[in-house]
Amino acid sequence: MTAWITYVVTAAGLTLVALIRPFLGRQNELFGVVFGTRNIRQDQVGRSLKQQYLIETLSLAVLVWGGLALMAWWHQQPPYLALGMIAFLLAALAATANAHRLSSQYHQQLAVPEAMRVSVDLTQLANEQTLSPVWGMVLLPLVGVGFALPWSAVAWANLTVGLVVGGTFLLTRHLAANVHGLAAAPGAAQARNILLSFLLAVAVVAQGFGLACAWQPAQAGLFSLVFGLLTLLGLLLLLITWLQVTRRQAPAGAVRTDNARWYWGVFYYAPNDSSLFVTKRIGVGLTLNYAHPASWFLLLGVVAVVATIAVLSN
Amino acid sequence: MELTVDFASTVPIYTQIRNAVIQAIADGRLKSSEVLPSVRALGSALGVNYHTVNKAYTQLADEGFITMRRGLGAMVAEQLPAVDPHFEAEVVPQMKALFTEAKVRTVDRQTLVALIDQVYDEGWHH
Numbered sequence: 001m002t003a004w005i006t007y008v009v010t011a012a013g014l015t016l017v018a019l020i021r022p023f024l025g026r027q028n029e030l031f032g033v034v035f036g037t038r039n040i041r042q043d044q045v046g047r048s049l050k051q052q053y054l055i056e057t058l059s060l061a062v063l064v065w066g067g068l069a070l071m072a073w074w075h076q077q078p079p080y081l082a083l084g085m086i087a088f089l090l091a092a093l094a095a096t097a098n099a100h101r102l103s104s105q106y107h108q109q110l111a112v113p114e115a116m117r118v119s120v121d122l123t124q125l126a127n128e129q130t131l132s133p134v135w136g137m138v139l140l141p142l143v144g145v146g147f148a149l150p151w152s153a154v155a156w157a158n159l160t161v162g163l164v165v166g167g168t169f170l171l172t173r174h175l176a177a178n179v180h181g182l183a184a185a186p187g188a189a190q191a192r193n194i195l196l197s198f199l200l201a202v203a204v205v206a207q208g209f210g211l212a213c214a215w216q217p218a219q220a221g222l223f224s225l226v227f228g229l230l231t232l233l234g235l236l237l238l239l240i241t242w243l244q245v246t247r248r249q250a251p252a253g254a255v256r257t258d259n260a261r262w263y264w265g266v267f268y269y270a271p272n273d274s275s276l277f278v279t280k281r282i283g284v285g286l287t288l289n290y291a292h293p294a295s296w297f298l299l300l301g302v303v304a305v306v307a308t309i310a311v312l313s314n
Numbered sequence: 315m316e317l318t319v320d321f322a323s324t325v326p327i328y329t330q331i332r333n334a335v336i337q338a339i340a341d342g343r344l345k346s347s348e349v350l351p352s353v354r355a356l357g358s359a360l361g362v363n364y365h366t367v368n369k370a371y372t373q374l375a376d377e378g379f380i381t382m383r384r385g386l387g388a389m390v391a392e393q394l395p396a397v398d399p400h401f402e403a404e405v406v407p408q409m410k411a412l413f414t415e416a417k418v419r420t421v422d423r424q425t426l427v428a429l430i431d432q433v434y435d436e437g438w439h440h
Contacts, residue, residue, distance in 0.1 A: 118321065
């Protein structure tokens with residue numbers, strides 16, 4: 001029964017995320033394609049592309065999640081959650097790629113010019129409010145607590161969380177918007193600070209969750225529930241504040257879009273940009289610049305950590 | 315103070331950054347000891363490699379227009395450079411090339427001087 005509940009909740013959650021992602025962008029962005037200063041949100045073609053994406057993604061969700069549930073029911077076995085997640089993520093990626101292709105075609109049809117002159121305000125940039133690196137220290141206390149107590153496995157896990165999140169935080173303190181130009185992405189600095197604060201908060205909560213589970217293993221279910229609720233609350237707050245500072249504001253100047261650097265609107269590949277992280281085009285969050293070898297090492301590192309946790313938990 | 319980079323230009327980006335900073339110092343938009351953004355912040359804002367910005371800053375520092383201090387970042391130099399052998403070594407070959415071309419194009423000295431005056435005056439009213 002628990003397996004079925006987990007399956008349904010995960011399926012509903014992932015489907016919901018896939019459905020709302022394209023609606024979180026700025027006014028001039030449609031499936032990873034930026035249309036200069038043009039507001040594409042109210043555009044007829046833009047609307048119909050979004051409708052088409054919704055229908056495609058919903059159909060794929062029903063096909064993948066429903067199909068696997070049916071198979072599990074037929075064989076009297078719990079549903080294959082991991083398989084469903086992989087299959088749905090691939091299906092959602094295919095739907096996004098298709099929508100991006102159609103959006104790119106529309107962009108070409110409109111012949112939106114690319115701004116070749118990019119301006120920045122040096123004074124504003126020099127005085128820009130970035131989160132102090134000292135904030136990264138919030139990840140240390142619970143690592144210390146882990147090592148001070150006889151739960152070494154949790155201490156190492158908390159140290160890993162501290163290193164990964166702390167490293168990401170330090171590398172992304174100056175993260176710029178994914179378009180360039182003076183007032184091309186208003187609110188980008190605030191949005192970045194909100195995102196980084198969320199990242200640090202979730203990491204600290206995760207460290208606390210690990211310690212709590214090691215301290216009272218019998219209460220792990222309750223702790224999971226609290227951790228899940230806190231993360232969900234944080235995510236909700238992140239979404240609301242992010243949308244307030246980005247989605248409502250229109251670009252006020254020339255926009256260098258760099259559309260050609262975004263593959264399927266999802267993968268960023270720019271050898272001339274030394275940023276390791278950039279803000280996502282579709283949805284909310286960060287993504288890697290895959291032109292950097294470091295990004296692949298980071299990706300492999302995360303896969304290795306996840307695989308190790310999966311093996312150890314079995 | 316606005317800094318503009320033209321990605322369609324044949325002038326290298328680091329030279330454009332260098333020239334824009336000197337132009338801003340010349341017309342008073344950048345004052346002595348004014349702090350410049352970090353290499354990382356400017357690189358991210360322009361969407362260019364940090365090395366490109368670093369190259370521009372290093373050149374500006376070598377020429378004495380800015381100072382770079384560890385931990386404090388880059389700032390416009392308190393004492394701006396005057397005419398020195400380095401400046402002459404840089405400028406004279408460029409002037410020679412320009413005057414040679416002017417001669418071939420039969421631009422007389424008076425016209426050339428008028429052009430220099432015009433460009434020189436425009437420099438303070440960017």
